[in-house]
Amino acid sequence: MGKSATGKDTIYKRLLADGALKLNKIVTYTTRPIREGERAGEEYFFIDDATADRLHAEGKIVELRAYNTVHGIWKYMTVDDGNLDLVDKDYLIIGTPESYTKCVEYFGADVMVPLLITVDDGVRLERALRRERKQKTPKYEEMCRRFLADAEDFSESKIAQAGIMKRFVNEDLERCYGEIAKEITVQQGK
Numbered sequence: 001m002g003k004s005a006t007g008k009d010t011i012y013k014r015l016l017a018d019g020a021l022k023l024n025k026i027v028t029y030t031t032r033p034i035r036e037g038e039r040a041g042e043e044y045f046f047i048d049d050a051t052a053d054r055l056h057a058e059g060k061i062v063e064l065r066a067y068n069t070v071h072g073i074w075k076y077m078t079v080d081d082g083n084l085d086l087v088d089k090d091y092l093i094i095g096t097p098e099s100y101t102k103c104v105e106y107f108g109a110d111v112m113v114p115l116l117i118t119v120d121d122g123v124r125l126e127r128a129l130r131r132e133r134k135q136k137t138p139k140y141e142e143m144c145r146r147f148l149a150d151a152e153d154f155s156e157s158k159i160a161q162a163g164i165m166k167r168f169v170n171e172d173l174e175r176c177y178g179e180i181a182k183e184i185t186v187q188q189g190k
Contacts, residue, residue: 002117063102
């Protein structure tokens with residue numbers, strides 16, 4: 001987990017591709033529109049509000065976050081869609097301190113390990129702006145809203161309430177990736 005533009009998606013993809021770690025991904029669901037370059041079922045399962053309501057009614061939503069964006073309310077959620085084998089497999093998921101806490105409540109603390117990626121806010125803003133400029137139709141207002149919302153979502157009090165103690169600073173991608181991969185290996189007992 002980490003604020004927007006900390007490099008968490010890049011590190012996430014590399015961790016999943018590392019065959020030695022044998023990690024599987026949990027693809028979360030969202031009602032936000034797909035971005036250029038994203039593929040349904042890879043970054044997210046892109047659904048509409050009616051589908052989200054149905055999943056909720058079926059008791060399949062583990063955690064749900066709703067953001068009042070400049071484009072309307074976008075929901076992000078972890079769904080227990082019957083595809084998890086927590087006994088024989090290790091998984092990786094992207095989220096927030098709040099989503100981590102709710103997943104701990106649902107799955108149990110013994111199977112959850114928080115990995116918090118951080119970087120200087122000025123660096124994050126530069127990265128976010130570069131990423132947004134690459135979009136066919138840049139959404140600068142939403143980029144700014146998200147940047148500011150991260151201050152609340154990743155406040156020190158929320159991080160502490162979630163019991164997240166360890167942080168991985170992504171000033172150097174290779175070093176940060178190596179530190180996280182090592183932590184995962186330790187947690188896996190290898």
